[in-house]
Amino acid sequence: MELRARSLHPVFAAEISGADASRPSPDLRDAIEAMMDRHAVCVLPGQTIDAHQQVAFAKTFGALESPPRVRGSRGARTEKFPPEIFPITNLTEDGDIQSEDNAARQYRLANALWHTDSTFRQTGATYSMLHACVIPPAGADTEFIDTRAAYDALPETTKRRIDGLEAEHSIWESRGKLGGYTPTPEELIARPPARHPLVKVNPNTGRRSLLIASHVSHVVGWPRDEGRALIDELMAFAQRPEWIYAHRWRVGDLVIWDNRCTMHRATPFEDSKYVRDLRRVTVREFAAA
Ligand code: OGA
Ligand code: MN
Secondary structure, eight states: OOOEEEESSSSSOEEEESOOTTSOOHHHHHHHHHHHHHHSEEEEOSOOOOHHHHHHHHHTTSOBOOOOOOTTSOHHHHTTSOTTOEEEESBOTTSSBOOTTOHHHHHHGGGGSOBOTTTTSTTOEEEEEEEEEEOOSSOOOEEEEEHHHHHHHSOHHHHHHHTTOEEEEOHHHHHHHTTOOOOOHHHHHHSOOEEEESEEEOTTTOOEEEOOSTTEEEETTSOHHHHHHHHHHHHHHHTOGGGEEEEOOOTTOEEEEETTSEEEEEOOOOTTTSOOEEEEEEEESSOOO
8 A cells, every 4th residue: 555654853753645544454554554663653634534433443453442431531422432432632521611620631631741651551552543623723732752763862871771671650650740630549459550661672673762751650670769860861861852743733633653652742722712622542562461
């Protein structure tokens, strides 16, 4: 299958034409995978797909995650979606804009921290695919960092220092930093931390990348302060403007990012005034335990 890529940034990210997500096939999957290995973030514009079509397309890449139930989220409306859809929205179940104290809003606010989806799960994640249904008139870009470029640029001494290290990741670490969502005791038990190597290797290309960001609580086997200092140092290093691509959304965009080699974050918009409604699915890296 012939896909064309137009570069969106000097080091990564491309807009892909010739792909129709409503017609999934092994050929389309292979072609997208080749694009993803190269660009890490691919934008498929003008995709007219419903939630079921989005899930069917994503399933050609592997088993999908199911979102946890979050207090205050779109209960009734979510029922209309397949169970693999993560609504990335500021709407309530009644279709109103969430109030400031809405728990789902507070949970979502931590998306403004640099993060990598699902590093807090043992099963990890390869691709996330976010489809834009309603976009506010200003703000709300999603920013991405190429953590392959960041890894490559590290001093050799740092590469040696982090080789073989593991970090512990927890959803409650990022939620504790921003947003004010307090987990119930049941949620704490249901979503325990996970451990992953600090350096990821892409199995297809052999390229290395940093796997860090806001869910990391500590470096396994290191004193907390030292591990924290190392993570902070790596995070500061990775945030160079030349490795950041800011995606300005258009309705119909399907943006795919590789969680193994990127970090991303939401940027602000007037979320008590305008609607922003997107749907995400995420492909698991490893089979569920
Ligand atoms: C996500 C996410 C950022 C945004 O969907 O995983 O982090 O800008 N989204 O909505
Ligand atoms: Mn995310």
